[in-house]
Amino acid sequence: MPSRISSRRSVDIEQCPVFIAARILGKKWAILILQEMMMPEAEDGLRFSEIQRHLDWITPKVLSKRLKELVSEGILNRHVDSSVIPPRVTYTLTDKGLALKEIIVLMQQWGKKHGGDAASACYGMDFTHCRICRRYS
Secondary structure, three states: OOOOOOOOOHHHHOOOHHHHHHHHHOOOOHHHHHHHHOOHHHOOOEOHHHHHHHOOOOOHHHHHHHHHHHHHOOOEEEEEEOOOOOOEEEEEEOHHHHOOHHHHHHHHHHHHHHOHHHHOOOOOOOOOOHHHHHHHO
16 A cells, blocks of 8 residues: 655745745746846846836836845846946846746746737747837737
């Protein structure tokens, strides 16, 4: 007779890789901030104001909080150029952050396939055309 599988305890769940990923990426707007950081024009880094301009529905307070969390998780780098006044702060993806691109592209593909009419404005299978989608949606 097969042994009965016990239910998972909270401590077990907290060590689950899916839970760990969801804890980081499941926060409000985190995925879209990462998608913005994966745009071709973000390769050399984006300033807070640039990210805010592209994601203008995110309040500055929430955007600031998410950026700090993504930096503390090692997903984003925060570069401060203090040779200029005021200091110039830019954000770039770390290798850990870049490793998420494939996953987010797969999410985009899944959304196109299963998102119905809501996803019909998507023109690409990566982030190259996301600005075009925004213009027409």
